[in-house]
Amino acid sequence: MRSPCVTPAIVLRSWPFGESDKIVSFFTEDHGKVTGIAKGAKRSRKRFVNTLEPFSLINLRFQDRPHSTLAFVQACDPIRLFKDLTTSLEKIAYASYLVEITDGLAGEREENRRIFEHLREGLIFVEENGPSLSFLTFFELRLLKLAGYQPILEHCRRCRRHFQEGSQIPWRFSPRDGGVLCAPCSTFRREAIPLSGEALDALAELQRANRILPHHLSLPSTVLREGRPALLRFIQFQANRELKSAPFLDAFYSE
């Protein structure tokens, strides 16, 4: 057996396994996404108390097991439990969405400290500031970039032409082309999502940002209305799965 690894980690989610165990997936600082089995976690009130709930930031000690893709979770010590994230439905919905898209876009055991930092800061932001669709849009764009799926927004993905300022004809965002297409290039991509010049500019600017700034936090409603479905479809395309927490953002929409 290899020696145990100790690393800060954020709990993405957990499932009951058998009578008394849990399968838990973490995003760790040192090893990327790690999925492991926590023996006795469903019943034991001592070993994993408080630490295996989604969004918890903990110090994880785990050990790889021979012939198994599941690590053995030895111990979890709380660093920050984000207690205020569970004080409102909206915060729970947002935090769930942040961990779900991180889970969807990150590969198992692909070390990526910047994604870990980004998720940690995202959860802190939601805990302290409450729900914000503008923040969510920033979070998605930066996560896509850190995970290596940055969509092309500056120019047409096919012919590389730039958007003509003042043009009234919308371009289209095409998830499977990995970015926007100009009007002529998108003729045969009817499923692509229309984006106005205003939305394109705002999203491209947000994509260049390394951190959220106050003026980013009030994206115009047209940008949100056009940009949100485009990014959601793109993330689902890249993660190759439906995002179950996404409808909960609309249901509790409160911006």
Added chain:
Amino acid sequence: MSTYPAPFARLIRELCKLPGIGEKTAARLAFHMLKEKREDVLELAESIGRLRTEMDLCRKCFGLSEAAQRSDEGGECKVCQDPRRDREKICVVEEPADMIAVERSQEYKGLYHVLHGTISPLDGVGPDSLRIKELLSRVQSSAIREVIVATNPTVEGEATALYLSKVIKPLGVKVTRIARGLPMGGDLEYTDAVTLSKAIEGRREI
């Protein structure tokens, strides 16, 4: 498994579908049944068969109930039928097993409502998939004055409690949450009776 005779292998296959039972345990159980007295094994088989015909969900609280024997019977559980229970309180739990756990604490004398799940954004489970509509109509159509939310102290349990408070409070009914004597991530079903009765005593308004 092909090394076993067909009837034996069939039983093992069925037993393996049960939670927490692997092939080894299943084989051990099957060997045990072979050694048992014939009447005892038939008794077990009959109890399993009768479980699904004689048990039902209470049509009022959705807890476990003996199935109505005649069509004019109400199909209500013992708690709902008991005239001594306090009809101004409803304790909301996730699963039938939680209702039994709260009953065991002997602290609570009101009625129950079993949701059969929790709101869970990560699993895509929203309020419409639970027995929340039925709860609201019970609250609206009877003398209920307090709804005690006894969902588990997990993220999903909290989300459910917050949602219930949001939709029930406007009806002019007090909504309380059982106290956090229970650790976050805990499970009502495995909580001892003393802790649970303290938690009900120390409930707070939400």
